[in-house]
Amino acid sequence: FHKSMVVLFANETLLTEAGVEKMPETWQEFYDGCKMVVENTAATNCWSIHVEASDLDGFMASVGVYPQADPATLTSKMNDPAFVEWFELVQQMVDEGLARPEAERYSGDDEMIAGDAAFTTGSSSGIYYFPANEDGTFAIDWKVIPIPHSEGVAPVSTVYGANVMAVKE
Numbered sequence: 001f002h003k004s005m006v007v008l009f010a011n012e013t014l015l016t017e018a019g020v021e022k023m024p025e026t027w028q029e030f031y032d033g034c035k036m037v038v039e040n041t042a043a044t045n046c047w048s049i050h051v052e053a054s055d056l057d058g059f060m061a062s063v064g065v066y067p068q069a070d071p072a073t074l075t076s077k078m079n080d081p082a083f084v085e086w087f088e089l090v091q092q093m094v095d096e097g098l099a100r101p102e103a104e105r106y107s108g109d110d111e112m113i114a115g116d117a118a119f120t121t122g123s124s125s126g127i128y129y130f131p132a133n134e135d136g137t138f139a140i141d142w143k144v145i146p147i148p149h150s151e152g153v154a155p156v157s158t159v160y161g162a163n164v165m166a167v168k169e
Contacts, residue, residue: 005124005157006058008148011112012141017041018118023145025155027062027089030119030148034098037118047099048108048117049090055121058158059086062149066156082150113139121147 010023018037024030034046051059060068063082069075077083093099102108106129108120113131124144132138146155 005159006055006121006147007124007144007157008146009109009112009120009122009126009130010143010145011115011118012143014041014043014112014115014118014140016141018043020118023143024148025146026151027086027148028151031089031093031098034093034118035096038096038098041115043116043118044097045100045111045116046118047093048102048111048120049099050102050106050108050121054123054158058147058156059083061156061158062086062147062153064150064153086150112142115140 014037015023015033018033018040020033020036024033030047037043037046057066057068060066060077060080060083063086065077065080065083068077070077090099102111102120106122106126108117108122109126109130111117112120127144130138130142146157149155
């Protein structure tokens with residue numbers, strides 16, 4: 001079976017052009033790097049936001065909110081102050097022109113290739129779909145990195161995929 005993780009695809013070419021010296025590990029570093037991308041390059045965006053349920057789960061865990069619901073009461077933790085603060089950061093990034101939803105579903109990597117995004121979120125299984133030239137090379141240098149996390153929260157991701165196991169006696 002195959003398991004996937006929520007990851008960040010990073011456009012190293014654009015980040016280098018912007019003067020970003022290391023891949024962001026925290027959400028603050030991510031925000032700061034995105035400001036540099038928009039201020040120092042021709043890109044009109046930094047983060048092409050792709051969000052599905054597993055991504056949202058990973059984002060919640062990245063700010064220390066996990067599991068998504070209280071196990072005893074099954075009450076959602078979507079209003080947890082740490083997660084609300086994360087959403088406010090994302091809204092701030094959208095308002096400042098640092099982030100926007102991907103133009104079409106799964107188009108974040110195309111926006112990266114076009115030089116108009118430094119990051120997009122997705123499944124690690126999407127690595128096989130990253131747009132390559134006919135000769136197998138890429139128009140940009142790119143890599144897969146963990147999603148950022150809040151200060152004081154260990155790096156995390158969400159593992160998802162086929163959850164079927166067959167056991168033979």
